[in-house]
Amino acid sequence: MASTSPSRVSVEEAAGINVTAEEALDWFRKMSLIRRFEERAEEAYGQGKIGGFLHLYIGEEAVAVGAMAALRPEDDVITHYRDHGYVLARGIEPGRVMAELYGKATGLSKGKGGSMHMADVRRHLWGGYAIVGGHIPVATGLALANQYRNLPQVVACFFGEGATNTGTFYAGLNLAAVWKLALIAIVENNRYGMGTAFERVSAVGDVYRKASAFDIPGVKIDGNDVLAVRDAVHRMAERSRAGGGPQLIEAMTYRFRGHSMGDPQRYRTREEVEEAKARDPIACWRRTVLENDLATEAELQKIRDEVEAEVEEAVQFAENSPAPDPSELYNDVLVSE
Amino acid sequence: MSQKTYREAIRDALREEMLRDELVLIMGEEVGVWGGTYAVTRGFYGEFGGKRILDTPIAEEAIIGAAVGAAMGGLRPVAELMTINFSLVAMDQIVNNVAKIHSMFGSQARVPLVIRTPAGWGQLAATHSQSFEAWFAHVPGLLVVMPATPYDAKGLLKAAIRSDNPVMFIEHARLYGVKGEVPDAEYTLPIGVSDVKRPGRDVTIVSYSRMLHVALGAAEELAKTGIECEVVDLRTLRPLDMAPVYDSVEKTHRALILEEDWTTCGMGAEIAARISRYRFDSLDVPVERMGQVEVPMPYAKNLEELMFPDEKSVAQKVMEMVA
DSSP: OOOOOTTOEEEETTTTEEEOHHHHHHHHHHHHHHHHHHHHHHHHHHTTSSOSOOOOOTTOHHHHHHHHHHSOTTSEEEEESOOHHHHHHTTOOHHHHHHHHTTOTTSTTTTSSOTTOOOBGGGTEEEEEOSTTTTHHHHHHHHHHHHHTTOOOOEEEEEEGGGGGSHHHHHHHHHHHHTTOOEEEEEEEOSEETTEEHHHHOSSSOGGGGGGGGTOOEEEEETTOHHHHHHHHHHHHHHIIIIIOOEEEEEEOOOSSOSSTTOOOTTSOHHHHHHHHTTOHHHHHHHHHHHTTSSOHHHHHHHHHHHHHHHHHHHHHHHHSOOOOGGGGGSSSSOOO | OEEEEHHHHHHHHHHHHHHHOTTEEEEETTSSSSOOTTSTTTTHHHHHOTTTEEEOOSOHHHHHHHHHHHHHTTOEEEEEOSSGGGGGGGHHIIIIIITTHHHHTTTSOOOOOEEEEEEOOSSOTTTSSOOOHHHHHTSTTOEEEOOOSHHHHHHHHHHHHHOSSOEEEEEEGGGTTOEEEEOSSOOOOOTTOOEEEEOOSSEEEEEOTHHHHHHHHHHHHHHTTTOOEEEEEOOEEESOOOHHHHHHHHHHSOEEEEEEEESTTSHHHHHHHHHHHHSGGGOSSOOEEEEEOSSOOOSSHHHHTTSSOOHHHHHHHHHHHHO
16 A cells, blocks of 8 residues: 555555654654754753753654654653653643753743753653653553553653663563553663763663563664654554553664763764764655655745744743742642642 | 551551542552561452552562552552662662652652551561661651551551652551550541650650650659650651650750661751750750661671660660759
């Protein structure tokens, strides 16, 4: 059932999943938004307007955007700390995300979380967690709650390849497999845990093979191909939703920037980074869109202009927002009872 | 009123709350088929089934992590850590997730979770005989309850399960067989309220958990010599309710804190600091602390017996304070 329509690309014949022009442009817009948003955040960091750690997602945008495109709005998402991309891909207002980076009262977490702890629980985004691997058993618990309450949603748990060497990775996924929970583990393999190449510190170099420790399906995909991500996550999510238990996806990608700000990147060569940039997920998708006549150059340029304006608006919103009132210091520690 | 053991009181609290609210579930090592390592959940697996009584692997980070997610997702889990020693394996979950999630996401998520775990000892050697209550009481975002009597255990556990905040509920293995009066009617007790367990005019003894019973025993002996101790049971270690302690010190002008933990950076250090800060002028003698000898717990029975204050050594200390 190869598609002949110029507005649709057939990506999985058996399931008949196609991408519409509308989806194609939406993904281009969201990936561009994440990219531009983070470039501006980087600038703001340089100006001292954002403090602490700032872990940029630049180069990995296709994973968040492809995965969110496959998930339903009520599906639960829980992530590691390199988390700006997920909240933006889920459609959360960039202004509130930028305001959180600025530590402003209008931020997603009222300025109490910052870069590493983005959450929007109303939209089933259960937050970014900054102890590597520490949120994996929490994802298991979210999926347990869904199973217990007979809810149809799956939990998507994102983490980096570095987390797969932790005890919580093993303990969390083992329990999810024992209880046959609707959980998909999406491992973004950007090849380095901070500055240490994965193969130097992991006995098993292919993350997807670690799924065999739990006797669950594991697949390796091109994480820079937004469509491949969308399809894999969709397939795994539906299998999980139908009672198939947890699933694991290893999405191969690359982080164009350092681990955080101020990373001298002595652990990799400039050539390696340049080579990776040749597979830039946004450029690749742009090419696919144009080659398949899903949009014109002018339409894509219009989107980029709109994204530019949207990010500028987000920055202005953050700049103009008030800092948390000092009285807020004592709030949120406990639920008032 | 009925005579119940501490174990039965806790079991009744769990059972009543499970019957009251179907979102309450129990998870932990050996809580189901085995019936609980200390037999607290005996019979629950048959009564409530495997959906609500979840046996877990021996992986405390997964038990607590999964309980956190389940609590955020709308359930009211009671997670059991077989002993407080094993909480160390789950320390990241407890300190970084249980205690922080509500705050760091700006009140977007709640973690209505109870972690039940017993302290205790009995020739279990260095790694299985510890008391870490002060570690947890150190952390904002947690409530820490450590009851000494069946009545308090039941009422406080029911309150903990109903709380929208995370509660570390620390039991004591050597108290499970202790009996006490428990009302037949439904009741809960407020978390964060200390209780005067014995009135007295001469010396204030501040204690909690098993050491409370040592304090009461010493007070009984001292009464025969005409020395009247007022014994305050903290019951909750975070937040600390110091009002009954202050009231007592104003009357007795002497305070002894009795804990089972090592005293360095223990609960007694905090209580002594607060008494010194807020009732300095009431004190006739320095605040005293008694606790565990500061060495890792030895296995040999005769050495273990030397580790803790007993009624005799407490009475001796009180007599020195009034001399």
